[in-house]
Amino acid sequence: MGLRLRIFLGMMTVVICALLATGFVAYRHSVDAEEAYNSQRLLRKEAALQRSLSYMLERLGGSVGQDSLAAVFTDRICELADVHSLTFSLYNQHGRLVTTSAGPGAPDTTVSLRLAPEVIHSARQGQGRTVLSGVRGGTEVVWPLVDASGELLALGHVHYDPREVEEADWRTFLARLAPVYFLLFLLVGLLALSLTRSIVGPLRRLSSDMQSNPLDRSAAQRLRYAGNDEIGRLVAAYNRLLEELSESLSERGKLEREGAWREMAQQVAHEIKNPLTPMKLGAQHLLRAWRDKAPDFDERIVRHTNTTMGQIDALSHIAEGFASLANDGLAQPVMIRVQALVEDVAFGYQGQGVTVEVGPEEACVLADKNRLFRALNNLVKNAVESRDDGRAEVRVSVTASADEVCISVADNGVGIAPDRLERIFEPRFTTKSHGLGLGLAMVRAIVKGAKGSLHVASTVGEGSVFEVRLPRCRA
Numbered sequence: 001m002g003l004r005l006r007i008f009l010g011m012m013t014v015v016i017c018a019l020l021a022t023g024f025v026a027y028r029h030s031v032d033a034e035e036a037y038n039s040q041r042l043l044r045k046e047a048a049l050q051r052s053l054s055y056m057l058e059r060l061g062g063s064v065g066q067d068s069l070a071a072v073f074t075d076r077i078c079e080l081a082d083v084h085s086l087t088f089s090l091y092n093q094h095g096r097l098v099t100t101s102a103g104p105g106a107p108d109t110t111v112s113l114r115l116a117p118e119v120i121h122s123a124r125q126g127q128g129r130t131v132l133s134g135v136r137g138g139t140e141v142v143w144p145l146v147d148a149s150g151e152l153l154a155l156g157h158v159h160y161d162p163r164e165v166e167e168a169d170w171r172t173f174l175a176r177l178a179p180v181y182f183l184l185f186l187l188v189g190l191l192a193l194s195l196t197r198s199i200v201g202p203l204r205r206l207s208s209d210m211q212s213n214p215l216d217r218s219a220a221q222r223l224r225y226a227g228n229d230e231i232g233r234l235v236a237a238y239n240r241l242l243e244e245l246s247e248s249l250s251e252r253g254k255l256e257r258e259g260a261w262r263e264m265a266q267q268v269a270h271e272i273k274n275p276l277t278p279m280k281l282g283a284q285h286l287l288r289a290w291r292d293k294a295p296d297f298d299e300r301i302v303r304h305t306n307t308t309m310g311q312i313d314a315l316s317h318i319a320e321g322f323a324s325l326a327n328d329g330l331a332q333p334v335m336i337r338v339q340a341l342v343e344d345v346a347f348g349y350q351g352q353g354v355t356v357e358v359g360p361e362e363a364c365v366l367a368d369k370n371r372l373f374r375a376l377n378n379l380v381k382n383a384v385e386s387r388d389d390g391r392a393e394v395r396v397s398v399t400a401s402a403d404e405v406c407i408s409v410a411d412n413g414v415g416i417a418p419d420r421l422e423r424i425f426e427p428r429f430t431t432k433s434h435g436l437g438l439g440l441a442m443v444r445a446i447v448k449g450a451k452g453s454l455h456v457a458s459t460v461g462e463g464s465v466f467e468v469r470l471p472r473c474r475a
Helices: 003-059 066-084 117-124 170-211 230-291 297-326 338-347 369-384 439-449
Strands: 087-091 097-100 130-135 138-146 152-160 334-337 354-358 364-367 394-400 404-410 453-459 463-473
Touching: 003 066, 003 138, 003 152, 003 170, 066 087, 066 097, 066 152, 117 130, 117 138, 117 152, 230 297, 334 338, 334 369, 338 354, 338 369, 338 394, 338 404, 354 369, 364 369, 369 394, 369 404, 369 439, 369 463, 439 453, 439 463
Parallel strands: 354 394
Antiparallel strands: 087 097, 087 152, 130 138, 138 152, 334 364, 364 463, 394 404, 404 463, 453 463
């Protein structure tokens, strides 16, 4: 789940919780208000009934016989029940029904013929009104009716059906708030979308900028953010880091170039110094022999000349190796038939265990022919020299696909140790007891200049395989 969705869902969850809490509060308020209203309404009706019955009893002298209760109070309680819209019943001292507003002699289903014993006991003990909730869908109240002497005369009974208050109806309340809820939900949704876009948008641009190559762009093309909040400070820190990194890389590149030139100069000086030393010593010995009129002076001249020419050849070889590395971008590419080039390279190693395997289809590449010949010749030469006993077996094969041409040089030599395999393309690194260590570095430079790649796989004691992969072109 992305950050944008989490923020949006979080805000919507808060709004939904707030709406649910508001609905719950409205419901509880309506229930409490309705209970309070019905309780107060019942008390008012009870008080009115009690006053009416007390007034009527006073007019009758303060007492009425048990046998006369029905005749005396029936008409009055029916009148009071109609006025107050409730069912009013009268019970004698023993809790038996005397009369009811439901109709003389035919009480309805909401009126009991006899009160419960605990209600009768409560009334006789003078504990006042007894409220029975949830009886047949309503509330029943029983209270004692006493005569002038304070004796229990009868028991008044009221069955009250609660009335639903329209102002306290929670459904009405929520129905009135529904449009407000819908508008609030819509506005918060739009606000959440806008807020998540403003937060996540710059982060996405920052992520996209980091996935590209920001160091190749100028300072004017760097990521911009107008705000001065946390995201703005993050973007500013990112841009500062890019500037520092760019300066660091520039300084590092400068130091690396200087170091490369310094190392190259040291290499050239070291390699040139080795042939010059015997040349100098030979010239000194020859000069001493001339001064001493040595009898074998002519022989010494011939020997010195041969030595000098050999050292000059070594110097030329050194110069050629360094020139190959330095002139990597000066190639002159032409269309080359790979099979013919490979056969030309292998021809120079006849009788040294070199075999060639080429496919029937002619494959062509675009490269500098002389440089590619030199690279393949170097690979084949290394393969031939991979064994000291002169029993090397070298297989040079050419395979072609629709997009590239693969030239493979495999040998059965001693192989290359894994810790050395990663360094064989470094200048001056060699696994042989002779050579400059520039051959494979030169090969890689030539293959790279032809837009190709060079791969190697080796197993100690079994041999090595070098693969040159070049883009194929149609003749």
